Amino acid sequence: MAEYSVFSLLRNAFSAQPDWKPAWRKPDPKPEYDVVIVGGGGHGLSTAYYLAKEHGITNVAVVERGWLGQGNIGRNTTMIRSNYLLPQNQHFYEHSMKLWENLAHDLNYNVMFSQRGCLNLANSPSQLDDFARRGNAMRHVGIDAELMTPEQIKAFLPALDLNIGGRFPVYGGMVQRRAGTARHDAVAWGYARGADRRGVDMLENCEVTGFLRDGDRITGVRTTRGEIRAKKVAVAVAGHTGQLMKMADIDRLPIESHVLQAFVSEGLKPFMDTVVTFGAGHLYVTQSDKGGMVFGGDIDGYNTYAQRGNLPIVEDVMSELAAMFPGLARVRLLRSWGGIMDMSMDGSPIITTGPLPGMYLNTGWCYGGFKATPASGWCFAWTIARDEPHPYNAAFTLDRFHRGLVIDEKGQGSTPRLH
């Protein structure tokens, strides 16, 4: 019987709730593992889960300097979509979408995946042409996309001001109905429990301070809880990739760390039942199941490792939200926070073997790491287990930048501000 089910709920309800076990153990580090995953966030935990489930590799440790799910997995705006233009991204993110669709069942953990749709507004005729092109590219490979007229948008999202203050009228939009949101913390906890039950050790409060090496080869990690040897060391530490790679004497990467702010308002009655993005600026907003408006915009734009942002972006994001939904202008903000993004120079991720023997690297998620969580772990686990990438992540190499094979979704050239 599944650990969480209506029967286990009832059985515990009629006793004194004695049977619940912690979602994961708190083991002491073993001296050696087959695989050590550095980073107990969404991607590290899903990697551990798929290593155990898909590849039968269970002698694995996840090493986390704080507590599980402390970083970006708990700091995002929970949006999930696969509406990409370039085939490399399309196949990867669509694989992620398919994993999302079965994730709660697979993990026996309610991740509250809600396919409420994602509507991208076109605020100029050329933007609508661009969405038509992107939507056609998506449909060509079997991903759902629909182009909408302003009338259809009016019916789809009645709360929206189609004139957007008169300055940015809505010319149409593209909707992906299978897109949506999920409960981010549950994703981390579900993966952690799934991996733990298969034998993976979760080592919290265990900061990596260096790598064990045999010549070029990485043979383990030095941590605040002692040395841990490993046949394979996998790195999935998002914004802190640069720091960790410096411990392995790799000084430069095609990555900059930037802060991305997110915001949530006080709870409101049901107001909108989709994810919507503003085309004339950069804003994405949805309403959580608790009723708060969850939204975000651009990164602050300068290098930083501080998990807090500055006021110009706050003002920018608020003005865009109030332009789209004038009725929200007087809604109070409940909280805002920042997460450190690993901004790659072409806006696409890196999931690869290397750069040193015995090492595996997962980074470069820019704004979009949350929706990628299942496929990132799935592909990273494949890459670690078989020492070669799966076709879904074969293009996400580290050396693509120097080989002229960048995956530049916007055709914008090298900048750490893409997504």
Place this chain on the structure above:
Amino acid sequence: MLITCPYCGPRDVIEFTYQGDANRTRPDPASTDQAAWNVYTYDRVNTLGDHAEYWQHSGGCRSHLKLVRSTLTHAISSTAFVRDHGEKKSASRRKPGAAT
């Protein structure tokens, strides 16, 4: 965040435009060294701590500035005009208006 422009004094960050990492050197424009251009275009040191970087006071005197700013605390320890740093100007043609 306040940035003290050497010409205008302390001003809000909204008046400034970030121009990126100053820890890299652009190859001579006439250079055909592909590896050097790749490193300049794509690779970053991504410093944790004091970070040398360019800003322009685009909403003020329009000077190009070179700052040393902590990426952990946002505290700025040094601000100067880019040209005062005595960096050698390339003899070759530069884009008009570009920082040295």
